Amino acid sequence: MNQLIEAVELLLTPETWTGATGMGARLLQHLQYTGLAVALAALIALPIGLAVGHSGVGRGPAVMITGVVRALPTLGLITLVALFAGLGLTAPMVALVILAVPSILAGAYSGVGSVDAPVVDAASAQGMSTWQVLWKVEVPLGLPIIIGGLRLAVLQVVATATLAAYVGSGGLGAPLFLGLRTYDYPLLLAASLVVIVLAITLEVVFALVQRVLRRALRGTS
Amino acid sequence: MIEFRHVAKTYPDGTTAVEDFSLTVPSHTATVLLGSSGCGKTTLLRMVNRMVDPSSGQVLIDDEDLASVPPVALRRRIGYVMQNSGLLPHRRVIDNIATVPRLNGVSKREAHSRAHELMELVGLDAALASRYPGQLSGGQQQRVGVARGLASDPNILLMDEPFGAVDPLVRMELQRELRRIQTEVEKTIMFVTHDIDEALALGDQIVVLKTGGEVAQVGTAQEIVEAPADDFVAQFLGVDSGRRSLQTVPRPGGGHTVVDGGGRPVGVLEDPPEGSSEPRG
Numbered sequence: 397m398n399q400l401i402e403a404v405e406l407l408l409t410p411e412t413w414t415g416a417t418g419m420g421a422r423l424l425q426h427l428q429y430t431g432l433a434v435a436l437a438a439l440i441a442l443p444i445g446l447a448v449g450h451s452g453v454g455r456g457p458a459v460m461i462t463g464v465v466r467a468l469p470t471l472g473l474i475t476l477v478a479l480f481a482g483l484g485l486t487a488p489m490v491a492l493v494i495l496a497v498p499s500i501l502a503g504a505y506s507g508v509g510s511v512d513a514p515v516v517d518a519a520s521a522q523g524m525s526t527w528q529v530l531w532k533v534e535v536p537l538g539l540p541i542i543i544g545g546l547r548l549a550v551l552q553v554v555a556t557a558t559l560a561a562y563v564g565s566g567g568l569g570a571p572l573f574l575g576l577r578t579y580d581y582p583l584l585l586a587a588s589l590v591v592i593v594l595a596i597t598l599e600v601v602f603a604l605v606q607r608v609l610r611r612a613l614r615g616t617s
Numbered sequence: 618m619i620e621f622r623h624v625a626k627t628y629p630d631g632t633t634a635v636e637d638f639s640l641t642v643p644s645h646t647a648t649v650l651l652g653s654s655g656c657g658k659t660t661l662l663r664m665v666n667r668m669v670d671p672s673s674g675q676v677l678i679d680d681e682d683l684a685s686v687p688p689v690a691l692r693r694r695i696g697y698v699m700q701n702s703g704l705l706p707h708r709r710v711i712d713n714i715a716t717v718p719r720l721n722g723v724s725k726r727e728a729h730s731r732a733h734e735l736m737e738l739v740g741l742d743a744a745l746a747s748r749y750p751g752q753l754s755g756g757q758q759q760r761v762g763v764a765r766g767l768a769s770d771p772n773i774l775l776m777d778e779p780f781g782a783v784d785p786l787v788r789m790e791l792q793r794e795l796r797r798i799q800t801e802v803e804k805t806i807m808f809v810t811h812d813i814d815e816a817l818a819l820g821d822q823i824v825v826l827k828t829g830g831e832v833a834q835v836g837t838a839q840e841i842v843e844a845p846a847d848d849f850v851a852q853f854l855g856v857d858s859g860r861r862s863l864q865t866v867p868r869p870g871g872g873h874t875v876v877d878g879g880g881r882p883v884g885v886l887e888d889p890p891e892g893s894s895e896p897r898g
């Protein structure tokens with residue numbers, strides 16, 4: 397309990413946050429890692445997921461790959477990639493992208509696939525091209541589920557990005573591992589708290605976005 | 618002119634919806650496909666805008682085989698009112714109506730003002746313009762569907778049971794409106810229904826279909842009523858139930874009541890006013 401109070405006190409001290417290795421810089425790095433990993437994963441998973449959802453082709457393999465990739469242990473993956481890529485950001489980034497892909501992929505194909513077949517039929521019957529059906533009908537109607545996939549990915553990545561420090565990169569994992577190694581438990585706790593608050597904040601933001609979207613689509617039923 | 622030449626359709630699951638169907642739909646007239654549920658009406662209609670491609674045979678518009686016409690462009694120049702309204706749930710009524718003109722590159726402003734006119738034409742309150750389809754009744758949705766089909770002022774209009782969910786009064790009004798549009802601007806209309814009265818009211822040419830898209834009879838309303846080709850058509854008309862054999866019985870207050878073969882009153886016959894020889898019903 398004492399250590400928790402110390403951790404909170406530490407967080408309330410302005411000096412904790414300043415400097416190149418301060419909590420502020422670590423938080424920023426952490427966000428950058430998360431953003432980069434999710435963006436890269438989205439770049440891979442969204443086109444594939446949208447294509448699979450739209451055409452229905454490759455749905456089986458997509459579901460299977462999603463399951464298999466989800467089962468990969470992240471720490472093992474980081475270690476493995478680090479053996480080839482060495483210390484630094486590459487290994488954790490590869491692992492984080494791999495971690496994020498399944499959720500985004502699943503969100504994209506289920507989102508597009510969730511749109512009622514008669515609605516899609518009606519859209520093409522009125523003369524929409526395949527692209528127009530995708531962008532003007534399937535993506536907007538599937539958006540809450542697509543965003544749900546991104547939300548899940550961000551959540552997983554933001555928690556797991558602490559492991560970047562395990563192979564010598566920054567992020568909130570750096571003070572966390574430092575605290576662990578030097579028995580500085582208040583520091584460890586403080587870093588964990590920041591990760592938790594960050595995760596909750598992102599979660600709330602996404603929940604709000606999804607809610608707004610659902611409301612904008614309230615005519616749907 | 619739309620021409621069906623020995624078309625057949627077997628769906629991928631093995632259902633044969635149409636076996637061998639041939640028909641000429643003259644330009645600037647209304648042709649009604651009449652038949653009971655599952656006889657292939659929707660399948661035939663959707664061949665005209667290539668939502669369904671025939672398994673064999675050809676469909677031609679003005680002598681052009683549709684097999685070689687790109688479907689997207691084709692659909693944008695054919696009005697299609699779908700059986701279940703087929704509105705886009707995430708677009709407001711006004712935007713749903715404006716769909717095809719927008720796809721054809723008409724400005725939003727112009728498309729919306731046209732859409733407002735059409736709402737009035739089909740009897741939709743202007744206040745409904747910014748609602749979403751999910752917030753409308755079934756009959757209102759159908760009327761939005763009709764307005765959307767008319768929006769780009771297409772030469773060919775495909776209508777699949779467009780008035781099924783509207784109440785009889787509005788239905789008759791819409792039929793009248795359609796008739797008016799048809800005589801005024803002379804569109805080529807293909808109209809699907811399983812309601813014989815609607816078919817008689819709207820069709821210049823009526824095609825009675827049996828299962829598998831088999832043609833039981835083609836003719837004008839008069840030809841079909843006066844001389845049903847076979848028992849199937851007669852049954853459809855309600856001849857055996859006496860629905861079409863009308864008689865008059867004198868009315869106590871003067872004039873006559875018209876009754877059908879079963880003795881059910883269907884209307885009154887008034888004595889023609891002076892100087893007119895036209896009977897009224």
Ligand SMILES: Nc1ncnc2c1ncn2[C@@H]1O[C@H](COP(=O)(O)OP(=O)(O)OP(=O)(O)O)[C@@H](O)[C@H]1O
Nearest residue numbers: 628630632633634653654655656657658659660661
């Ligand atoms: N996509 C499809 N796949 C398989 N079978 C189909 C498909 N669409 C229609 N059918 C079948 O083809 C036959 C004709 O269907 P169609 O929709 O053309 O009938 P319809 O005359 O329009 O009927 P209704 O009056 O009920 O709308 C039916 O037996 C139907 O089950």
Ligand SMILES: [Mg+2]
Nearest residue numbers: 658659700777
């Ligand atoms: Mg039908």
